[in-house]
Amino acid sequence: MASTNLMSLSDIEKKKFLESFDSFISDCDGVLWHGRKPVSGAQDVLKNLVSMGKRRFYFTNNSTLTRKQFIEKFNTLGFDAEEDEILSTAWLTAKYLKNINFSKKVYVIGGTAVKEELDAFGIENIGVGPDNYMPKNSSSFSLGNSNIELVPDVGAVVIGYDFFFSYPKLMKACSYLNNPECLFIATNKDEKFPAADGVIVPGAGAFVAALETCSERNAVVMGKPSPFAIDNVLIPSGLDSKRCLMIGDRCNTDIQFGNQRGMTTLLVETGVHKYSDLEKFKSSGMNHLIPSYYTSSVADLLEIMNL
Amino acid sequence: MASTNLMSLSDIEKKKFLESFDSFISDCDGVLWHGRKPVSGAQDVLKNLVSMGKRRFYFTNNSTLTRKQFIEKFNTLGFDAEEDEILSTAWLTAKYLKNINFSKKVYVIGGTAVKEELDAFGIENIGVGPDNYMPKNSSSFSLGNSNIELVPDVGAVVIGYDFFFSYPKLMKACSYLNNPECLFIATNKDEKFPAADGVIVPGAGAFVAALETCSERNAVVMGKPSPFAIDNVLIPSGLDSKRCLMIGDRCNTDIQFGNQRGMTTLLVETGVHKYSDLEKFKSSGMNHLIPSYYTSSVADLLEIMNL
Numbered sequence: 001m002a003s004t005n006l007m008s009l010s011d012i013e014k015k016k017f018l019e020s021f022d023s024f025i026s027d028c029d030g031v032l033w034h035g036r037k038p039v040s041g042a043q044d045v046l047k048n049l050v051s052m053g054k055r056r057f058y059f060t061n062n063s064t065l066t067r068k069q070f071i072e073k074f075n076t077l078g079f080d081a082e083e084d085e086i087l088s089t090a091w092l093t094a095k096y097l098k099n100i101n102f103s104k105k106v107y108v109i110g111g112t113a114v115k116e117e118l119d120a121f122g123i124e125n126i127g128v129g130p131d132n133y134m135p136k137n138s139s140s141f142s143l144g145n146s147n148i149e150l151v152p153d154v155g156a157v158v159i160g161y162d163f164f165f166s167y168p169k170l171m172k173a174c175s176y177l178n179n180p181e182c183l184f185i186a187t188n189k190d191e192k193f194p195a196a197d198g199v200i201v202p203g204a205g206a207f208v209a210a211l212e213t214c215s216e217r218n219a220v221v222m223g224k225p226s227p228f229a230i231d232n233v234l235i236p237s238g239l240d241s242k243r244c245l246m247i248g249d250r251c252n253t254d255i256q257f258g259n260q261r262g263m264t265t266l267l268v269e270t271g272v273h274k275y276s277d278l279e280k281f282k283s284s285g286m287n288h289l290i291p292s293y294y295t296s297s298v299a300d301l302l303e304i305m306n307l
Numbered sequence: 308m309a310s311t312n313l314m315s316l317s318d319i320e321k322k323k324f325l326e327s328f329d330s331f332i333s334d335c336d337g338v339l340w341h342g343r344k345p346v347s348g349a350q351d352v353l354k355n356l357v358s359m360g361k362r363r364f365y366f367t368n369n370s371t372l373t374r375k376q377f378i379e380k381f382n383t384l385g386f387d388a389e390e391d392e393i394l395s396t397a398w399l400t401a402k403y404l405k406n407i408n409f410s411k412k413v414y415v416i417g418g419t420a421v422k423e424e425l426d427a428f429g430i431e432n433i434g435v436g437p438d439n440y441m442p443k444n445s446s447s448f449s450l451g452n453s454n455i456e457l458v459p460d461v462g463a464v465v466i467g468y469d470f471f472f473s474y475p476k477l478m479k480a481c482s483y484l485n486n487p488e489c490l491f492i493a494t495n496k497d498e499k500f501p502a503a504d505g506v507i508v509p510g511a512g513a514f515v516a517a518l519e520t521c522s523e524r525n526a527v528v529m530g531k532p533s534p535f536a537i538d539n540v541l542i543p544s545g546l547d548s549k550r551c552l553m554i555g556d557r558c559n560t561d562i563q564f565g566n567q568r569g570m571t572t573l574l575v576e577t578g579v580h581k582y583s584d585l586e587k588f589k590s591s592g593m594n595h596l597i598p599s600y601y602t603s604s605v606a607d608l609l610e611i612m613n614l
Binding site for chain 2: 148150162163164165166167170171174175177178191192197198199200201202203205206207208209210211212213214215216
């Protein structure tokens with residue numbers, strides 16, 4: 001499996017490349033912007049897709065914002081977006097539960113965005129915010145007398161990024177999951193994020209690993225690289241995955257996601273992974289991480305659009 | 308690899324079996340007692356070992372008690388024990404750091420027993436107890452401005468069972484481990500414990516999984532099945548592993564531990580695993596979980612001792 005330098009194609013090939021897709025899915029951070037700084041030219045690429053009659057999706061693993069909040073963020077950074085174009089993991093979770101006509105309560109380890117998306121679909125949920133059971137000292141807790149109150153009628157546990165993550169939350173979630181009929185959903189499995197001053201911020205993947213370990217179960221994952229969104233949202237909405245381009249900067253989320261169900265993938269070198277990483281993946285036999293194409297920036301598509 | 312029913316041996320073979328060991332290592336819960344109820348006859352077996360001139364060790368993965376506290380527990384349940392006979396994971400951690408002349412600070416996610424064992428060896432440590440940084444509400448925390456204070460001179464992170472486990476603790480531990488020279492030690496990796504009223508209590512293994520995921524590192528594990536205690540405590544103390552019997556009730560901790568370095572292993576059916584589980588392990592190719600011998604209770608050894 002080899003990766004092609006997009007800009008090494010002839011002009012005719014470049015035009016054909018663009019014409020071969022009806023739909024484009026783009027990751028956000030590392031492709032369209034870094035933190036609060038847009039990648040130069042990215043806005044025009046995304047805008048042109050609409051005038052060319054292409055469908056456009058933004059897919060982010062970030063579960064801390066609702067689709068409405070993402071639109072505000074997009075607008076602030078100079079991107080336009082409609083709600084239907086946004087695949088975010090808090091929304092995907094709520095959408096999934098709605099699709100299966102879930103009618104019980106959801107126990108959530110996650111942020112307010114998960115709660116708001118569930119609320120918007122009318123799905124009853126508990127757990128968001130600090131857990132009042134957090135013990136204050138050693139004597140307020142003992143193993144055999146845990147005193148944890150379990151709510152009846154919880155039929156799903158959802159876990160995502162939660163800075164109120166604590167031992168009582170883990171104990172409750174694990175106890176609900178002891179019922180094999182209780183659904184187990186993770187928004188995403190991102191391991192960590194760098195922050196300022198040498199601080200490493202644990203990602204949702206750390207919390208999911210804890211819960212998978214003590215429940216001895218595996219979560220259904222909404223975020224990339226899980227093909228969940230392709231099978232449950234994109235293909236049902238009419239997307240032809242063989243005529244879809246997935247654009248991303250991380251091979252083990254975006255590119256792995258896109259390499260499924262016949263999509264074409266494009267690695268842009270404005271984020272985590274570069275062309276030089278591909279040799280490593282190849283020699284480790286990780287062909288599912290190799291993009292169909294690579295290029296320096298999503299803005300290179302602008303040059304092709306202008307041919 | 309086949310497992311032999313200990314009590315199916317002839318009397319002569321039984322006596323030879325007992326004579327073939329200088330040292331006996333026993334797991335505690337599930338072998339010697341259940342909760343607070345001793346296994347009938349177990350006390351006499353352990354007592355007789357001493358009068359027969361055999362060395363005796365108790366090995367528990369439980370990190371929530373010091374060796375001194377274990378002796379009190381043993382005495383309460385009718386067992387005698389000396390400090391040198393107890394392998395507990397809080398103590399093993401402190402002993403290990405002492406052995407390598409560790410002279411920096413330890414950041415501990417764990418209970419007071421870990422702190423006390425470290426203190427006893429004069430090893431400076433921080434972290435035990437609730438973390439004051441636990442956010443009170445959403446506005447007191449934001450990803451980019453984490454405000455976590457990292458203490459200089461932390462050279463090791465120790466993680467075990469901690470009912471004050473929280474997001475800030477995970478963030479601190481993960482940030483310390485971003486320095487590749489910082490040691491990463493787990494007391495044990497037990498997944499969970501059943502409690503009353505359908506509550507499942509997450510074990511240290513859940514916390515370790517979270518930290519291994521966000522640090523993208525693997526912990527050195529003190530507890531069973533890691534061979535750490537054999538290589539670093541038992542063999543250095545003169546134990547001949549070829550003349551040692553490991554007795555346990557869990558194949559994936561006790562038996563796997565004992566099957567290393569040439570020990571003989573005995574599964575007792577008073578706890579988690581039974582003879583009927585062995586067929587499953589065999590058919591899954593997990594020969595490292597198969598004990599050399601199995602029998603219904605550790606008390607069967609009393610019958611052999613009285614031959």
